[in-house]
Amino acid sequence: MSDKAALEKLEKLGKSMLQQVKAGVSPTFETPLRSKGNVEYEEGLGYLRLGAKKEERTFLNVGQARTFMQTVAVANKTKKFVKEDLHTSIRGLYYQLKFSLGEDVDESLFEEQSESNVLIEDLEVALGVKREDLHLTTDRKGVVAGEMRVRDNFAGEETVIDCAKQGRSGWMIPSDVDNGMEFVDVEADYVLVVEKDALWQRLNEDRFWKKENCILVTPKGQASRGTRRLLRKLADKRLPVYVMTDCDAWGWYIYWTIKTGSMNLAYLGRDFSIPESRFLGVTMADIEKYAFLKKLTINAKPVDLKRAEEMLGYPWISKHKEWALELKKVLKMKKKLEQDALQGERLTFVGEYVREKIEKKQWLP
Amino acid sequence: MAEGIFSKFKEYSVAEFFKKNRQMLGFSGKVRSLTTIVHEYVTNSLDACGEAGVFPEIEVWVDEEGEGKCRVKVRDNGPGIPKSHVGKALGVMLAGTKFNRYVQQRGQQGIGATGCTMYALVTTGKPIKVLSTHAGTRLECEVGIDFRNNKPLVNVLSEAPGEGSGLEIGGSFGEVKHEKSAYGVYEYLRRTAIANPHATIIFNSGPERFVFPKSVEGLPPKPAEVKPHPLGISAHDLIEKARGAPYQKVSAFLQEEFVRVSLNKVKELQEAVPEVDLGKKPAALTWEDAERLVAGFGKVKWIAPATDSVVPIGTGQVEKSLNSIIGPEFMYVTQRSPKIYRGGIPFVVEAALAYNGKGANGEILRFANRAPLLFDAGGCSITQTIKDVDWKRYGVKSLEEEPLSIFVHFASVHVPYTSAGKQSISDEEEVVDEIRNAVMEAARSLQRHLSGKRRDKELKGKRSAVLRYVEQLSKDMSELGGGKAADGEEVKGRLLKMVEERYGHGKDEGQAEEGAGGREEGEAPPGDGEGGEEE
Incomplete structure (x- = not known):
């Protein structure tokens, strides 16, 4: 996928959230469910893929607020990587996002890399992009x-x-x-x-x-x-x-x-x-x-x-x-x-x- | 009981008898003995001030004087004692002014202050010091007892004109221990202050000074003096009453001096106790006669007495005093309507719960006729009834660990004490029911408060959990959507508004629910308990 296409996908996500906020509803995005129950094997295709089940991620939900904010932070950060045409590993991304949420808040945007790793997968699925398209590299092997x-x-x-x-x-x-x-x-x-x-x-x-x-x-x-x-x-x-x-x-x-x-x-x-x-x-x-x-x-x-x-x-x-x-x-x-x-x-x-x-x-x- | 004491005065030396039987007067254990001394003096002071119609101002001093010894002094602003009565009041048993009256009072045996005099003499050999200002005369004297003849020994130290009135009484006592425990003087005075919000009580414990200021304006009504009901009298009281009665026959004495006793009822009584001659002179009644009569009273069906002789403290007064002394976050006070126990004795139960204040966790504040009950908690039906309540149902996980003070006041012309120590109430069925109902009513209200608080806290937690992410999210979101920094602020404003709409109004929801579920009893006086709910 070209950088331009990836940027468009990221911006589209941001724009739809902003519209929701303007309309007074909780910002939300939809993503295919990644649990095993939603994994399908189709005879004619010959590979495993996600089924039709979707889940909604929304901000005004105590159980989801943190991960929602984190996902948007990852999206925005990778948008910068693409724009600046720089690459980093998922660990590099984690360090870019590991900062305190405020002087009076005893909480960091990310505490563990495992938190950001899954959100990268979320974003890949939700936007239909590969992490490589977001300028995130993985360890070379092979x-x-x-x-x-x-x-x-x-x-x-x-x-x-x-x-x-x-x-x-x-x-x-x-x-x-x-x-x-x-x-x-x-x-x-x-x-x-x-x-x-x-x-x-x-x-x-x-x-x-x-x-x-x-x-x-x-x-x-x-x-x-x-x-x-x-x-x-x-x-x-x-x-x-x-x-x-x-x-x-x-x-x-x-x-x-x-x-x-x-x-x-x-x-x-x-x-x-x-x-x-x-x-x-x-x-x-x-x-x-x-x-x-x-x-x-x-x-x-x-x-x-x-x-x-x-x-x-x-x-x-x-x-x-x-x-x-x-x-x-x-x-x-x-x-x-x-x-x-x-x-x-x-x-x-x-x-x-x-x-x-x-x-x-x-x-x- | 006291009857037994005095019939034996001639055979034993009083000191000897006292040593053997002092636990009957509350002198058992060193801590309890000290509390009893303070109790006797303070009770007398409160009663005397009540009689005189003044707001009691009572100051207590306790100073340790070495090994097991304490100096105790109590000063009040009551009417004082005239010289002619000093010896009788403090040096003779059963000489109190309240003894022959059937009225709701704190102590009724009249052995208290004299008991203290005895205790001082027995444990230190020193008499009691009295400074009384009464009717323009300031009298300073020492009071002892001639044990052999049960006569007071008054040694006047000075006598001079004096202004105002009041009594200061004190002495040195041995075999006592001063400690700040649930049984000590401090706790006794704190509880006395709770039950007597019209009094100012000051406690000087060595160099420390504690003040429990008066918290209400207005004296409690004087309890009406009423004729006793046959079901509310003991054998001892009956004999005392009969002794000076100007009647020819017991039957007439009963009809004139008791309520609800008619000619027909006397006949019924005679049938119930044929062995007692109701035709003889009242003064000729023996102890056995009296006991039989009291048993006989229980066999006759009486019309219940009027209940207006019982004077509770009042919910408003209890609320003010608990606010002043415990200062709880939440409080609920209830007063039950008068009920009758043993078929003829009217009583009123008041109860209050004070949550999250200065009280000890799970403390049970027991009172009978405004006097705190500190000892024998295990045997008291108030304690038992409270412990039997299923507190978990009301959101109280463990009574001992919650910051909850439970107040129960039992008011009646006759308190069914379990023993002469007067520290616990027996488990009369009707009394237990009333205590349970009162406490449970208060507990229901507490439950509403606690669940409202939990809901509130939960919502507050949710609100802050979401709120802390708004700043970061609005920045990232507007950048992601391609906006400018200015848009970020606008997004933030909108998000904050949304969070407040969703999580910021927990209080309203909670109160609406509380209003709907509350007041099912319909008995709670307006204003009760509400004061404590504001944070």
Whole structure:
């Protein structure tokens, strides 16, 4: 979203409140309800989003007065950031707003960062903007390598970044890949996402992305907003997205968050999910298929089993027979397998594994 | 009781008897003994001033004189005592002027001041010092007792012409303890002042001086002297009354000296007590006869007496005095209409609640005929009845922890004390009912006050909770909407107005509700309790 569009949305919010005050009614705004009861999964869309339930935030209500004032303060502050074309983290915003409400009031506008964090989400939902549009940055996490070039307009300079020429480190995905950033070209057949940085480094050393003509990404665990946005944009270029994680509930949860989004962040919707992504492995079936893996399993922890049960309960996951089967196997065997185990026989096996899976279309939906 | 004392005077030395039986006169425990001494003198002073029709000004001194000893002095502006009566009043038992009268008074046994004289003699060997100004003569003397003959020993120190009138009496007492507790002299005088707003009472406790000034203009009406009702007399009073009566027969004495006693009723009585000869001379009545007669009175159905002999303090007076001495945030005073107990004794109960003032938390201020009851609280039906009230229903979580003073005054020509110590009222059914009704009526009013206050506080809290955000919000809102600083002020003004409209008028709401729910009793005198509601 352009700065202009974001400014317009913020100002519109302010203007409607001012009109309400002029009319003698309590300033109020409406926002979709973010509770789990209002999270929907729609078959045709393939991602989680918020339903139609709305809630009203109003000032003349003792229970809401403080948060209402805080929300408007956040809105006004971010308006300044956008206007001045400066970025800061949500912690930076918190410090900008952490001041006393007055000499005779023993209360600060914000006491804890957790207070401002949720209000940022409120504002994103209420206005239909991303926090990145409000010039709020998040921590960078995730690395990419491959034949793609990106034009970065930043701090008054324009740079073209070649992701094929980042040596051993790759290009660290910024928190915002939308504003002031565009693809110059992407010369690849598919995108490969590996959960762990260690595996990414292994494949990078093999120049796997060069040989296979793919974009190699690691989210380094749970995917950040920037990584998810980049994957979304690559998928929009009609590149298939394959994901590889550990064979355990946590790894699979990382995959499902990339694919459909999560319950907690359902408000992010389509922009942050890649329903067309596919799961390459590691799977319970692999253990049976590759003899050497059998010896490399480790015991599942209670938290893994609990997560597996939870995922079985999500209809958008359990509707896939293959996934229901995998999850049930985990619950039965109480074992898990790390993707690093693929290097158990020889270091270059990982590449062979990926190639074979893609060639034989041995992926899970 | 006193009858018993004097029948034994000849056999024992009075001092010995006194030592053994002094608790009957209120001399039990060191603290209580001191309070009793002050009580006897102050009561006499109040009664004497009442008789003379002057506003009592009573000053009390208590000075510690070393180990368990105190010097006590009480000075009043009453009529004083003529020389001829000094010995009788302070050195002979049962010689008070009030003894043979059936009238609502504080003490009725007449042993009080003489009891103090005895206590001084027994504990320190020193007589009582008296300075009396009466009818132009200023008399200074010492009064002791010839125990053997129950005769006063008066040693006149000086006698001279003097102006005005008044009595100053005091002495040194042993086996006493001076302390500022719920049973001490200070508390006794504070409560006496509450029940006697027409009196000024000053207390000098060593170097400390406490003044309870008169809080009303107007003397209390003198209680009317009425003939007793048969149901309101004790065996002892009956004998005393009969002793000097100029009648040939008991039957005539009863018809002439009591109300509601007719010839027919005498016949009924004779049937009820055939063993007492109603034809004999009144003076010939024995103690046993008297006891039988009193029991017989209870078996006959009498017409109730008129109730106009009972003089309550009055709601207005109680209110003024509580305001002056406790100064509460809220107060409710009620006076019940006269009722009868034991089938024939009229009485009136007054009650008041004073919330959030200078009183001790949950204190129960008990009074009988304007005299404070400090001791034997546990055995008193006033205390019991108050504790039995379900205070939580009235918004009082715990009686002991709330800043609440509960005042109950019992007024009657005959107070049903549980014992000779005269410190607690027995649980007569009708009396208990009246106390309960009075206290609950006051409690209902307190409840309305408390819930109104809570509502008020809640609204105030809400108002300030919202108000503190107006400044910041109006600034951000107008900036967000693209306005100028000037607009911010306008937005602020509008927001403030909205907050006031929503949360600023809690008081009105509360009062409207209070008005609707209140006064269901219809008995509360106008103006009661309202004074305390303003903040």
